[in-house]
Amino acid sequence: MGQYPHHLHMDHFEYRSGLLHCEGLDLESIASRCGTPSYIYSSRTALDHLKRIREAFVEIDPLICFSIKSCSNLAICRLLATAGSGMDVVSGGELFRALAAGCEAAKIVYAGVGKTEPEIEQALRAGIALLNIESEEEFVAVASVAKRLGIGCACALRVNPDVDPHTHRYTTTGKRESKFGVDIERAKSFFARFGKDPLCRLEGLHLHIGSPVGTTEPYAIGVRKALELCDSLAAEGHLIKWLDIGGGFAADYETGNSPCAADYAAVIVPLLRERVRQGLRVVLEPGRSIIANAGVLLTRVLYRKQSGDKCFAICDAGMNTLLRPSHYEAFHFAWPVRPAGGMVPPMRSKTINLPNLERVDVVGPLCETGDFLALDRRLPPMKQGDLLAIFAAGAYGMSMASRYNSVPLPAEVLVHENELRIIRTRETNEDLVRHESLEGLLV
Template identity: 40%
Template sequence: MTLPGSPFLAYRGTDLFLDDVRLSDLVRQHGSPLYVYSRRAMLAALAPYQKALKGRPHLVCYAIKANSNLAVLQTFAQAGCGFDIVSAGELARVQAAGGDPGKVVFSGVGKTRAEMQLGIEAGVRCFNVESTAELEVLSEVASRLGRQARVSLRVNPDVDAGTHPYISTGLKGNKFGIAHEEALATYKRAATLPGLEVVGIDCHIGSQITDIAPYLDALDRVLDLVEAIEAAGMPIHHMDLGGGLGITYTDETPPAADVLIGQLLQRIDARGHGHREVLFEPGRSLVGNAGVLLTEVLFLKPGEQKNFCVVDAAMNDLMRPALYEAYMGIVNVNQRAEPGQVWDVVGPVCESGDWLGRDRTLTVKAGDVLAVLSAGAYGMTMASNYNTRGRAAELMVDGAQVWVIREREAVKSLFEEERLIK
């Protein structure tokens, strides 16, 4: 049976393994729900980016929002990556994981003055600025510190990435970036502000993109701007082309990272910009298929219209299905020969939107362990404590080695910062 993430995730006989670790053993040892990630799978997903960019100035900045566990960040830092952050909290995680702030690009549409100051003092490589108002405030903060903040402007190219509207970021109706037609004037304004040093241009059009064409369309618009900006006397040292490459959840066929980058570099070279440093900000494509969420079946509840398979993981553990109606594969970690039935896989949270998968054919009984596939991205980072539920534990595997990289959250810890009125 072919599964997303193979060859790192595969059945051996009737048992599902991630790397060389039997997943059912992990639930017996560490409980459920449980996130499990493969370090080997993450590095294998990074390799095509690094291969395609070898020999030219570049930086791969892992987008922390996809999966921010310190061990994940450590893995990418040790592999030479920089980081794309969107908060001071994520900057603190980079530092705690041993990452280099000088390889950090600070993105986000709503940076506070405090976050700007922390970024400047830490020495982040660049701020990706998303509005004229942000430029003014960043210059003010940097000037007060007696420093200059390095900036690139995030340009909104008005290109449809062909993805879910919640994760599309490059259209005029999105909150992100500076309108393409306003970009040149905004660069001219940035060049006059004393606290800023203009170093680059940034563009990010969305997430879970499975077609090369939107990237090429956006790149052409970015290159048009680079030429206009430099003609106006402002050098552009780097081009940050964002991330957003999709993964296979079910039947998607996204291009390989090296194929995508190869076509982008070919277009860049053809237009005479091959000397520029290029930055990419992959997130989901590095970690999405490197992880699974394991969950135990509590009850089977057959019904007249629907059969419900009730598990101990819920929408607070994995928000993507409820938020995006996202499809994520679900399999039993122990295959059986008996024919399956059609089930809705649902959790115990008190919401009708608390489901992990609808209309799934499964051979299953109470006590079985299910694996929700492709759960390495936007799983734990979007988890909550709704219904006062502690968040899952997280494990990392590498071959037969297993590390606990986050302990299961104890219920008492959820309200230890709260106070009764006296």
């Protein structure tokens, strides 16, 4: 068990009579109805995590904006929007999705280092809550679009607090050398230069230190630095009304291994309680912590083979379906849907101590050595045709999937108790070439 045993029930995927279930449905029957590979989401799990965050932070009543880059399916966005969530978007495409899913514009915040002019226009016309600005040149671009349209917007400056979140270097976003935001020291001159723009009202600060942030301390450091900055800006006449502290709360990739919402709240809320009483509005942008544990990637073993002393399970899902193992060297717990000999895992962990496990590399079908889902794992013996579940795959799974090697994208399905809905149909070969032209279009 990990160091956070207080939240065993991170999801509604569990083995019953030796067979993996998602809420009220077993994954064998889901596979027979929807095929493989497929992403299976538990709606109860997603809603539970949103609720846990809301309850943990209730004292400072933040605007919770689900970070839809983590899982951008319309039905998932709608599920969360209907439960009251706002959305954090980072492109015109995500803004389109958030609105199409029924999220109120007044609950949408928009970040991103490279917003284009059409995207800025789209955001201003939509009337979103907060536009997070990441550079001086971007502010100038936003101000000029706002002037042309005669539409104003509340803006937050994304600052780089230079905090190490101790996560993978690709997802470390708040250190000085990262491309995001402006140095905290430059914030004052930024406000001095742009703080009085009548349309782009610079009235917030934004930070996002990384993802996943597996300890709570980096938030305490980041928030303290942001509050110091708020005070020195206030002394120069710039009132900060919004503090957006970004996302990055961890998910439970191994049982009990990550802090939960209440742990993060325990360090963040005391720092902000008084400020909120004085009128500060706090924004949170959780993605992974809401949806990672709510999704499983369901794949089938196509072939098994032995090569030297190595055993491979070659699956119909690979790095094209779930990029995280190969891109971030991320760990995803994998286990058969109906494990041989009824070997149900006692927990999800890198090391499982059960007799008769086999050492295996779980790999995909692509022509890349980096195409794997799980390396050197001890799993119950599997045979051709067996179903395998890759757990905690709901975040940065489907949203990072690609059509590499011209393999159509998988299906996504949403389970609610005993009900199953296909929320994205499996792509076909025709879908692969839909935007291509044999002759080319002469322009």
